[in-house]
Amino acid sequence: MAERFLGRRSQKRAEAWKRHFERHRKLHRQLRAAAGDILKSPNFNSTKRYIQHGNMTVNAHSMNVARYSIAISERLGIVCRQEEMIRGALLHDYFLYDWHKKDSQNPHRLHGFYHPGRALANASKEYSLTPREKDIIKKHMWPLTVVPPMCREAWIVTAADKWCSLLETFGLHRGHGAALEILQRPGKDCQEESGG
Numbered sequence: 457m458a459e460r461f462l463g464r465r466s467q468k469r470a471e472a473w474k475r476h477f478e479r480h481r482k483l484h485r486q487l488r489a490a491a492g493d494i495l496k497s498p499n500f501n502s503t504k505r506y507i508q509h510g511n512m513t514v515n516a517h518s519m520n521v522a523r524y525s526i527a528i529s530e531r532l533g534i535v536c537r538q539e540e541m542i543r544g545a546l547l548h549d550y551f552l553y554d555w556h557k558k559d560s561q562n563p564h565r566l567h568g569f570y571h572p573g574r575a576l577a578n579a580s581k582e583y584s585l586t587p588r589e590k591d592i593i594k595k596h597m598w599p600l601t602v603v604p605p606m607c608r609e610a611w612i613v614t615a616a617d618k619w620c621s622l623l624e625t626f627g628l629h630r631g632h633g634a635a636l637e638i639l640q641r642p643g644k645d646c647q648e649e650s651g652g
């Protein structure tokens with residue numbers, strides 16, 4: 457009896473892991489399809505050297521923001537230009553310096569205000585950005601940057617960035633997986649859970 461119970465439990469756990477793995481793989485395929493060039497670029501990979509929040513690198517943070525942006529738009533059924541949204545999300549913090557290392561020349565005192573402009577300048581040098589991608593990068597710190605986003609892709613990335621920053625700042629980024637799971641669950645699962 458106990459063996460059968462344990463067997464069922466480990467089978468359920470294995471199925472949950474399989475689903476989690478498949479969703480993660482699907483997200484990664486979407487990132488690669490939209491932005492394979494960015495993911496492979498040495499400069500984007502150099503962001504693995506800089507810390508963003510807590511112990512999360514800028515690279516890992518940007519990847520998380522892109523994954524959340526996809527999950528939010530699909531979950532809420534928001535029609536958007538997914539490729540531009542992903543590319544903007546990956547480049548939104550492309551400022552390419554360590555904002556924790558301050559010196560007299562670069563005190564980074566107003567990093568929060570200035571880094572979107574710096575990210576946009578860096579990204580524009582390497583990629584031919586669309587107006588949507590520019591809007592995503594430039595406005596992602598709204599309301600700090602006063603002028604609000606002008607397209608839905610930028611609103612989604614702004615929301616995803618705030619959520620990821622919150623989890624990462626408080627060291628809760630292990631929660632990324634769980635929250636992404638909920639966002640990506642097909643509607644059928646939710647109806648079953650709510651009894652609807």
Ligand SMILES: [Fe+2]
Binds near residue numbers: 572
């Ligand atoms: Fe940022």
Ligand SMILES: [Fe+2]
Binds near residue numbers: 521548549617621
């Ligand atoms: Fe960010």
